[in-house]
Amino acid sequence: MARHALNVTAPQGHVGILAFESTEDRYEFAYDPGWPGVAQAFPLSPHIPLAGPPAASGVVARFLQNLLPEGRALDVASSLHHISKNNIFGLINLLGREPVGALSFLPEGGEAGQAAAPAQRRLIADAELSERIRKRDSIPFPVWDGQVRLSVAGFQDKLQVLLEGEQISLVEAPLASTHILKPESHNPATPFMVANEHFCMTLASCMGLPVAPVHIRRIPEPILLIERFDRTVVRAQDGHVATAVHRRHVIDACQALDVPVALKYERNMGSTEHVRHIRDGVSFEKLFMLAKDFENPAVARQFFLRWAILQLLIGNSDAHGKNLSFFLSGVGLAPANLYDLVCAHTYGKAIEQEMAMGYGDEFHCQAMTAFDLADFAHRTALPATLVARELTSMARQARRLAPGLARDAVYLGDERGRVQDIAQFVVTQAERLIRIAPEVPKVDQGLL
Numbered sequence: 001m002a003r004h005a006l007n008v009t010a011p012q013g014h015v016g017i018l019a020f021e022s023t024e025d026r027y028e029f030a031y032d033p034g035w036p037g038v039a040q041a042f043p044l045s046p047h048i049p050l051a052g053p054p055a056a057s058g059v060v061a062r063f064l065q066n067l068l069p070e071g072r073a074l075d076v077a078s079s080l081h082h083i084s085k086n087n088i089f090g091l092i093n094l095l096g097r098e099p100v101g102a103l104s105f106l107p108e109g110g111e112a113g114q115a116a117a118p119a120q121r122r123l124i125a126d127a128e129l130s131e132r133i134r135k136r137d138s139i140p141f142p143v144w145d146g147q148v149r150l151s152v153a154g155f156q157d158k159l160q161v162l163l164e165g166e167q168i169s170l171v172e173a174p175l176a177s178t179h180i181l182k183p184e185s186h187n188p189a190t191p192f193m194v195a196n197e198h199f200c201m202t203l204a205s206c207m208g209l210p211v212a213p214v215h216i217r218r219i220p221e222p223i224l225l226i227e228r229f230d231r232t233v234v235r236a237q238d239g240h241v242a243t244a245v246h247r248r249h250v251i252d253a254c255q256a257l258d259v260p261v262a263l264k265y266e267r268n269m270g271s272t273e274h275v276r277h278i279r280d281g282v283s284f285e286k287l288f289m290l291a292k293d294f295e296n297p298a299v300a301r302q303f304f305l306r307w308a309i310l311q312l313l314i315g316n317s318d319a320h321g322k323n324l325s326f327f328l329s330g331v332g333l334a335p336a337n338l339y340d341l342v343c344a345h346t347y348g349k350a351i352e353q354e355m356a357m358g359y360g361d362e363f364h365c366q367a368m369t370a371f372d373l374a375d376f377a378h379r380t381a382l383p384a385t386l387v388a389r390e391l392t393s394m395a396r397q398a399r400r401l402a403p404g405l406a407r408d409a410v411y412l413g414d415e416r417g418r419v420q421d422i423a424q425f426v427v428t429q430a431e432r433l434i435r436i437a438p439e440v441p442k443v444d445q446g447l448l
Helices: 057-065 071-080 088-095 110-116 126-134 193-206 253-257 284-293 297-314 344-350 370-379 384-406 414-442
Strands: 003-010 013-021 026-031 104-107 120-124 159-164 167-172 179-183 214-218 222-227 231-235 242-247 250-252 325-329 332-335
Touching: 003 088, 013 088, 026 057, 057 088, 057 253, 071 088, 088 104, 159 242, 179 193, 193 214, 193 222, 193 297, 193 384, 193 414, 250 253, 253 284, 253 325, 284 297, 284 332, 284 370, 297 332, 297 384, 297 414, 344 414, 370 384, 370 414, 384 414
Parallel strands: none
Antiparallel strands: 003 013, 003 104, 013 026, 120 167, 159 167, 159 179, 179 222, 214 222, 231 242, 250 325, 325 332
């Protein structure tokens, strides 16, 4: 049998060994005997605990698969290095030095060399970045200097970068990236995605939700810079130069639920008539069941409820199981900052308008009724009065804030019209939810 292994490390030390039997497609993970005694030690996931028997091969494989990028970035990594997209171990070996969170996956014997290496910065001037954005058809955006520089999940073009003042760099260990850089959407059917995401993220932040800080820079093309919530940066006295970047362990909802990427949507088989009843993917009901694994279950339920209502307000049909992340420590899960908040509704048929998760049995944000929201409350074991109260509160906030935020001078040219359209949609949705919220607690529970 062909056995391969990688060291799994974290800033606190050696976590364990990942082994792979390629002929049998079998994964094994074993914690380092000293890891549980390390200060601030954590399990890889709730399904790969620090104590007890080793996790099954499938559990380990699903955890690893959810660390990988999706879409074009995965295609690029696969074709550039002649690694099958089904070869999870090979891709982790290629991309695993700085995935999301605190873990690194290194060849055996590579740990010491990494620790001793000096910090490397590869500066990216605005002109070079602008040229690379414009040449994405011929040179894949994740590839820089012959290397695939992306190891975070998602479909959109993006890049992991170190931001120091106005200076953008690619970095190697022992430093790490501090931001995710997203250029404008390459799809002509989804224009002004940078402004769209910036507006939705800013709105959510102003409403008091925990959101990753974002800002727009123009080089001259607009790019969105998103501050990584799984990084803590120590900067020099000038406030810009990073002297250290500490990585924090996070997992997404698919990893927390131990499901593969294919189940990130609730209707995992699609929504055509003969399969729409199949709902094996990530759902609100399953998310709320995770509350027991949180350090504070009450905080978790409030977090999930507010996230669910926000998607209705902004028309984000793509709020799936990989768009929620949690910090994981030895004492449990805790909510991480929100990210990937966009108004998909503004693009009409160019983006699937059916919500990633159903509110009861309803998957269309504009068709939501008091019955559907009461059904949502019932399935998530929430008091209908709480759902109604939060709906009203958040809708009033969104209705008040959205128009003013859409007039912000950060949006230029045709971006302004798009953002104002999104704001009007938010206002319309907010008014609908305000009208139906008082009816939610009145729904006959016997009908649910």
